[in-house]
Every structure is written in structure tokens, then in C-alpha cells.
Amino acid sequence: MTERREGRFEFGTRHDYKRLIGQIVQEGHRRLVLDLEGVTFVDSSALGLLLLTDQNFKLKKGHFSLVKPTGYVRQVIELANLPRVIPVYDSIGEAIAGHAEPIALRTPISSSVAIQ
Numbered sequence: 001m002t003e004r005r006e007g008r009f010e011f012g013t014r015h016d017y018k019r020l021i022g023q024i025v026q027e028g029h030r031r032l033v034l035d036l037e038g039v040t041f042v043d044s045s046a047l048g049l050l051l052l053t054d055q056n057f058k059l060k061k062g063h064f065s066l067v068k069p070t071g072y073v074r075q076v077i078e079l080a081n082l083p084r085v086i087p088v089y090d091s092i093g094e095a096i097a098g099h100a101e102p103i104a105l106r107t108p109i110s111s112s113v114a115i116q
Helices: 011-027 044-061 071-079 093-095
Strands: 004-008 030-041 063-067
Touching: 004 011, 004 093, 011 044, 011 093, 030 044, 030 093, 044 063, 063 093
Parallel strands: 004 030, 030 063
Antiparallel strands: none
């Protein structure tokens, strides 16, 4: 299953995200690709929710991955080392196939990244 997030992904949107993930899990989906292309901001709450989502899917022998984070969101995800835990892909097709190398392994993290 693919789900798309847009706008800000932060503490204030956590209830909507938890409700969405709960519904997906309740429906029996074991694989979730979260499309972040439309997300413009993430905070530490969002990063924590992504890690919890990954943990929940792994406990159910499922798979969780992220796709197409851009700009600031990609920088934050890489600086937080999320790609070491959650696969991050360039495209939905690669994420669904699950055979492609995650982008974090192909794209080195720049040491000169500035977060405003």
C-alpha cells in the first residue's frame, strides 16, 4: 500500500497520522510505502512516529519504507540517520519492488548541510 503525506508533518498532525496508520494496520496491510514528496517540514515528533511505524510493521513481519523526501525533509531524515533503520527510495516503483538500493546508500550525506 502507498500513502502520501503533504504539508507539515509535526507534533500537531500526529493524531491524524496515528489514526491513518492504525487503519492501515487494522485492514491487514503488511507493506507500507510512505510518499513524502509533498511534505515540506518534519520535526522530532514526526521522526519518532516514523520509527514507531517501522517497528510496528517489523513486529508484524511487514515492511515500511519512505519514498521521495525532498529538500529540507530529506536533509533532516539523513541527519537523523533514519535510512539506517527505514529504507528510503527515489521512486514508488523502487520501493514497491524492494530490490533497489535505498537512496541513502547511494547519496552520501553532506557535512555542510545547513538547517534553518
